[in-house]
Amino acid sequence: MKKILVVFISILSLVFIYETVISFDDGIAAHTRKNVNKVVGCICHTADSLSSVVVRITGPTAVAPNSTNTYRITMRGGPAETGGFDFNVFSGNVDTVANQQTTKLYDSLQGWNDISHSSPKPFSGDSVSWLVKYIAPSTNVIIYDTLYATGNSTNNNFFPDDSDRWNFATNFVVEVNPSIGIRPISTIAESFSLGQNFPNPFNPATKIRFSIPVGNQNERFVRLVIFNIQGREVSTLVNSELESGTYEYDWDASNYASGVYYYKLTAGKYSEVKKMVLVK
Numbered sequence: 001m002k003k004i005l006v007v008f009i010s011i012l013s014l015v016f017i018y019e020t021v022i023s024f025d026d027g028i029a030a031h032t033r034k035n036v037n038k039v040v041g042c043i044c045h046t047a048d049s050l051s052s053v054v055v056r057i058t059g060p061t062a063v064a065p066n067s068t069n070t071y072r073i074t075m076r077g078g079p080a081e082t083g084g085f086d087f088n089v090f091s092g093n094v095d096t097v098a099n100q101q102t103t104k105l106y107d108s109l110q111g112w113n114d115i116s117h118s119s120p121k122p123f124s125g126d127s128v129s130w131l132v133k134y135i136a137p138s139t140n141v142i143i144y145d146t147l148y149a150t151g152n153s154t155n156n157n158f159f160p161d162d163s164d165r166w167n168f169a170t171n172f173v174v175e176v177n178p179s180i181g182i183r184p185i186s187t188i189a190e191s192f193s194l195g196q197n198f199p200n201p202f203n204p205a206t207k208i209r210f211s212i213p214v215g216n217q218n219e220r221f222v223r224l225v226i227f228n229i230q231g232r233e234v235s236t237l238v239n240s241e242l243e244s245g246t247y248e249y250d251w252d253a254s255n256y257a258s259g260v261y262y263y264k265l266t267a268g269k270y271s272e273v274k275k276m277v278l279v280k
Contacts, residue, residue, distance in 0.1 A: 027116030029105040031086045032148035033168050053077040055085070055151035055169035059255050063136045063174055064181030068236035070097060070255065071147065071172075074129040078153025078165035082120035083128040088113060090146040092176075093135040098232055100130045120154065128153075136176045138240075147172040182238055186246040189213045192270040197251075197263065201277040204254040208237070210265050214244040219268035224249060227262045234261070253278050 059071030075083050088094060094115045096102045103118040115132045122128070134147060149169035189211035197206045212222060224238035234256065237249050253261075258280045264273045 027103050027105055027114075027118060028084065028086050028152075029088075029107070029112040029114040029116060032088055032114075032150045033171060034088055034090060034146075034148045049167045050078065050165040051167065053151065053153050053165045053167035055149055055167050057087075057147050057149050057169050057172040059134070059172075060252060061174060062177055062180050063134075064237070065136055065139045065176055065178055066238075066240050067181060068095070068133055068135050068239065070234055071132050071134055072129050072255070073132060073149050073151065073169070074127055075151035075153060076127045077167075079155035079163055080123045080126065080128075080153055081156035082122050082154050084117040084120050084152045084154070085130060085149060087115045087130075087132050087147070087149045089134060089148065091143075092137045092145050092174075095133040095135060097131040097133055100132075102130055102132065120156065122156075123153075134174070136174070139176055140178055142175060142177045142179075145174045145176055147174060181251075182247050182249045184245050185209065185248050187244065189244055189246050192265075192267060192272070194263075194265040194272040194274060196274055197276045201279040202253070203278065203280050204256075205250055205252045206276060208249045208251060208263055209246065210249075211246040212242050212244055212267055215268060219270070220244075222265070222267045225264050225266075226251065227264065229260045229262075231262075237263075 054076045056074045057071055058074065060069050063069050073085050073087055075085065094113060096104055096115055101118050101121050102115055105112050105114045105116055137145065148171060150166060151169065152164065152166040154164040191213050193211040195209040197208045199206060208224065210224065212220065220241045222238050222240065222242045225233055226235040226237065228234050237251060256278060258278050261276050261278060262273055263276060264271065
């Protein structure tokens with residue numbers, strides 16, 4: 001009986017070590033309020049959340065269907081040496097942003113579709129943050145989606161203990177509205193064109209006008225993408241089929257830093273890039 005008990009305790013210890021050290025090193029999934037019926041927060045560190053650990057989601061509160069939008073997860077409080085996080089959404093999709101020490105965790109059987117840390121990230125000053133992408137679902141009517149996050153602040157001693165603290169972020173509700181962003185100006189267009197944004201420079205919103213002529217199906221699939229000065233994609237404004245015509249997109253850059261940006265329109269073999277300047 002004693003041997004059985006020892007083996008059982010050993011197995012539990014191995015499971016505990018895996019769920020703590022290994023899971024935190026490589027990211028965690030299904031640990032947000034979305035999954036509260038399955039697990040509760042960072043249970044591998046301490047059972048209870050701590051209100052002094054503040055986790056926030058910031059980004060656009062209203063987006064267009066099928067658009068790709070950048071959000072920031074910020075955490076303060078706790079031991080504040082290193083941090084990890086888990087991020088997911090109710091009905092949209094998620095993706096990583098380059099150079100953020102993040103990874104995508106996907107498991108169709110268990111329902112994981114999360115963005116997490118690829119390794120613990122050191123605090124900078126009193127906070128640590130990560131950029132993530134939220135891809136809005138397709139819809140012809142206004143709907144509301146919810147973004148979830150959990151943050152874990154650690155003392156970086158490579159072993160989870162009672163001084164490591166975590167908390168949930170307040171659920172972030174996003175309006176997915178077909179009338180936001182893109183709107184048709186005319187149903188007639190003789191050729192492809194990408195206009196200069198106006199105003200330019202701008203703060204914080206600007207308009208981008210473009211035209212799509214009658215063409216085959218490949219030429220009707222349109223992408224309008226924003227890049228920063230390093231050439232990194234920061235937002236996908238349009239990623240869908242459009243009928244022939246002239247369109248205008250209102251881009252709100254409230255969540256972006258001042259600087260030079262480029263916007264690129266592609267449709268079939270057509271491609272054009274223009275520059276714009278955000279001044280705050």
